[in-house]
Amino acid sequence: MTIIEEQRMSRNGINFHFVESKKFKTIHFAVKLKAPLKRETITKRALLPYILKQGTENYPSRKELQRRLDELYGASFSINGGKKGENHIITFRLDIANEKFIPDGSSIVQEGVNLLREIVFEPNTDGEAFENKAFQREKETLKQKISSVKDDKMQYANMRLIDEMCKDEPYQLHVHGYMEDLQTLTPENLYVHYRGMLAQDQMDIYVTGDFNPQEMLNEMEKAFSHKEKTESRPPASDKKDKDIQEPKEVVEEEQVNQAKLHIGYRTNTTFGDKEYPALQVFNGLFGGFPSSKLFINVREKNSLAYYAASRLESHKGLMLVFSGIAPGDYEKARDIIRLQLEAMRKGDFTEEQLSETKDLIMNQLLETMDHPQGMIELLYQQEAASVERSPQQLMDAIQKVTKEQVIEVAGKVQEDTVYLLTSKGGSLDE
Structure with missing residues (x-):
């Protein structure tokens, strides 16, 4: 297994992370901006990636920027935003x-930086506005x-689940922002906000x-030396205890042929916790x-779902179950999903299944590390959680997870x- 050696250093208010690897023929850069999720800023942050892709001071249109990328031997560039726990992250790649x-390509990295x-x-601004x-x-x-x-019913159902589950919590905020807030944005106030973000x-x-870290640091320091330094934002707190007396059930009706049954759980475990590797194995056995x-019991054996799976939001401490079902199968499907969690709590899985699931998780992680973008995302988990746990440490911990630890988590x-998003007029008892 390839060992990832990450060199970290801070300069001018920026944390630099250098990872040497000879397996990649390209140099991959990722700039990440992190701030706590807030209703007053989420729509601005959602719009910024769209705006920033449109050009720069010297290449003031999308076409001119693309031409410059083409000149750099077909360099590729992207910007996107998303939630990670109760923080919002914008990533430039x-x-x-x-x-x-490259023959005579001695300055291409410097030009790229x-x-x-x-x-x-x-x-691309006039100094005061985009x-x-x-x-x-x-x-x-x-x-x-x-x-x-709303056109993507699975995405819509997931958004509505989070609306109901995380009401009055920052994680409830919609990653694409809000229509009413979008109307108030101007080129001026968005640019002011972006300056504040930087x-x-x-x-x-x-x-x-494959590069020389010291030479790269020199290039990066020169290029990024003028970052404005002010007091940084306080970190978002992801962990919140929530007393759940009784699970909440929300049923909505739309014109759908396939009902969407989504269930949200509090895992009470996040990436920074020592129990997190056991939670990953639990999720793999349960629905990953x-x-x-x-998959086996809800979809295959009982034919109650077109699909059934679970995934973790590791920085918020959530597990989300997604299933597509016939409208009349709601209660049966819900109850069988609940039985699977009970089975996990009772240790109803074999050592062989435990071992196979660990192998699947390991393969998934190794495949992720085979791509520069995936490797960076794995490494960034540590920064997002303010904890030191390298990909190697995570994989070592997963290999050591016991059946008892899975039952405990x-x-x-x-x-x-x-x-439940179901068809109009559909009976829950039919």
Whole structure:
């Protein structure tokens, strides 16, 4: 197994993370901006990736920026945003050819670093506002994105589950923002907000590939030396105890052929906890793989679901179960899902199943590390959780998980909310 050696250093208010690897033919950069989730900022942060992709000071249109990327031997670039626990993360990515493999390509990495700096710090503005035409166009793009969430019934059901389950918690906030807040945004107030983000967000920059760390640090320091430094934001607190007396059931009706039964659980365990590796194994056995209890018992044996699976939100301490069912099978499917959790609590799984699940998780992690983007995401888990647990340490801990530890972590999982999106006029008892 390849050992990941991460070198960390802080300069000018930025955390740099260098990971040397000869397996990649490119140099991959990721700039991450992290801040606590807040209703007053989520829509602004949702719109920014759309705007920032539209050009920079020297390449003021999407077309000119793309031409510059093409000149750098077909470099690729992207920006996206998302929730991780009760923080919002915006990620800039640049993948550029390694100059070692290019004749006379001695300056390509330096040029790539400078372009990345320009995209982050010098977007297309007049000094006080984002360029208006691009702003209005991308504002409309986000508006359509928010409107279209309801068209994807699985995504919509998941959003509604989180609405009900995490009411009055930051994690409830919609990652695409809110239509009413979008209407109030202007090129001016969004640019002011972005300047504030650059000053206050935690900034982490990752570089992976075959390079000299000291030379790379020199390049990065030169390029990113002018980050404004002010008092940083306080970190978001992900862990909250919630007393669940009785699971909440929410039923809504839409024009759907296939009902969506989504169930949210509080795991009471997050990435930073020593029990987290056991939780990963628990989830694998419960609903994470085609060999899991949900897939075998809900879908295969009882034919109650078109699909049935679970996934963890490891920084918030949630487990979400997704299933697509016939509207009339709601109570049967819900009850059989509940039986699978009870079976896990009683240790109704074999040592062989435990071992096979560990192997599946290990393969998943190794496959993730085979890609620069996946490797960075695994490493960033530590920063997001403010804990030191390298991918190797995580994998070692997973290998050592015992049946008793899985049973113990299963005992901490609490059903919080059942959400059903079903057909109009459909009876729950039919």
